[in-house]
Amino acid sequence: MNLFMENMNEEMAINILKWKYEEPYDFYNNEITYESKQELLDHSYYAIVNEFKELIGFFCIGKNAQVPIGIQFGAYIDDFVDMGLGMNPNLVGKGNGFEFCSFIINFIKETYKSTPIRLTVAKFNLRAIHLYEKLGFVLEDEFSTDLIEFITMVKKETY
Template structure:
């Protein structure tokens, strides 16, 4: 579902433990003021989605960033759910939605090379490392893998 302002505000309160704390978002006030990422209402509507469970609870979010012939995924699972076995189905649902939105696009994502927990999850969900490079991030230069979805996700 499209990400609501309330869900965006909630995501800004999530706190990941180190070393994943670099994935914490700035305050909602700061994001709204600067109109960055999902703090920009138009961008939030076009690119971001809330992932909710069967009871209506917010469990995560996805970004579907359009590139030429590629949909690049960004995603985040609620910190309290990390390490509970939800990662693979969570990533598969997001990949399935990306395919629905842009059926002819390649689906990829970027992941920091040290984040082995995420890399294993993405591999189990059907992604494969295709490139490794250094680029600037919000926290300075960092090394990333680009991972591409190798097989279409079968809808659940």
Template structure:
């Protein structure tokens, strides 16, 4: 696959936060859309070593977060560079993130949460083997949104 993962630098965090903007309903995923997310993304102490910048052939592809949530479980978050979304590369990108998580953290389970309106992401996660656990409502981006929690058995 040729993906490379490195700890997210401050310069990369600022580039993503201020210049990666998604179209239409996916603008929900702009880092600037939620002040709490923006603060965490931009403050190195809050990011810690759980945020990774992803490249392929030296081109920026996206980022992943990996958080140990106990019981041999890693919770992931991810974002693909906006101009690369919707082009059929999402599955390979997510699979690369799962392989990285498995090799670095050796979890038994990987979890994630996705906004329920994001049908194209949910379709990819299901194809890869994620299963729905439940749904929940979360206050974010100035409103309330429904999310689906999903789990992947390693």
């Protein structure tokens, strides 16, 4: 699969907001609202497409990659590049994650040079956690809301 990064546009944002994941991953489902669309269009999100311009997924960097309540628990105090991502639900669980995530990580490494990468994932998402471990991420922190537990994972290697 050849992957390419594109600037997020409104059509892509609406498409992403319509994605529906199966349980238990339906936690990641969104609703199309003005606010959710504006977040995807705020220039911290990037679309990932294949050679046919099909939307494979997206990623974001910075504050939008953080779970806001994690700030209260001190989960984001160190100097990292925060990475968030989502893959088209038709492609998840089919062996595409390693290539997809590696593409994003390589972009971040090239852009942010020696800054370590951090991501936040729902603790129940063992499939994603296993992938992140294969990519060299290690557990850094844990926090929870009333409904869900999260972990942060970091990739601290030097670049």
